[in-house]
Amino acid sequence: MKTVQIGGPLGAYLPDASLDTPMDYEALAAQGNVLGHGGLVVFDDTVDxxxxxxxxxxxxxxxxxxxxxxxxxxxxxxxxxxxxxxxxxxxxxxxxxxxxxxxxxxxxxxxxxxxxxxxxxxxxxxxxxxxxxxxxxxxxxxx
Ligand code: SF4
CATH class of the missing domain: 1.20.1440.230 (NADH-ubiquinone oxidoreductase 51kDa subunit, iron-sulphur binding domain)
Structure with missing residues (x-):
């Protein structure tokens, strides 16, 4: 696994080091990310x-x-x-x-x-x- 995108197509991509981030507004916002509609898309290591x-x-x-x-x-x-x-x-x-x-x-x-x-x-x-x-x-x- 290379990254996870949270919040839909306009959500941020999280790196390995952030994968233990709680799924809530505050924790994601503290990293400059958004919860969006809460969708998760996981990408394997072939993604560019x-x-x-x-x-x-x-x-x-x-x-x-x-x-x-x-x-x-x-x-x-x-x-x-x-x-x-x-x-x-x-x-x-x-x-x-x-x-x-x-x-x-x-x-x-x-x-x-x-x-x-x-x-x-x-x-x-x-x-x-x-x-x-x-x-x-x-x-x-x-x-
Ligand atoms: S109003 Fe929204 S969707 Fe329309 S051009 Fe501006 S940012 Fe894009």
Missing amino acids: MAEQARYAMEFCALESCGKCTPCRIGSTRGMEVIRRLQDHPEEALAHSQLLRDLCQTLLDGSLCAMGGMTPYPVLSALNHFPEDFHLHSADTLAA
Whole structure:
């Protein structure tokens, strides 16, 4: 088992070290996660977390109502930057920083939880599984 996603497609991915977290609002919120609707999806060690992050952006792009720019445009830009990161490992750090900036814009500027929660799976994948983004732990700590 590699990770567990809690709360649905826009929930965060928990790493090994957090798997004993109680399933309640407060404990998950203390880690920057959400309980959401309480769904659990367990992924084995074949999962590619960069692909999961890209899927979260794709889900947002498909489900976006289009009312606000961070969600409507940001989700599509998010898919693109993750794909560039996957295709150009030598530029991974620059692309990951752009992805973090984009996630911050979604967090700060989205009008509802659709755009506002999309960064949860993206950033948790990036923070806990940097190797799937062609990054080292030090890159994540420095971000
Ligand atoms: S964040 Fe909500 S209101 Fe804004 S475009 Fe996305 S779904 Fe629509």
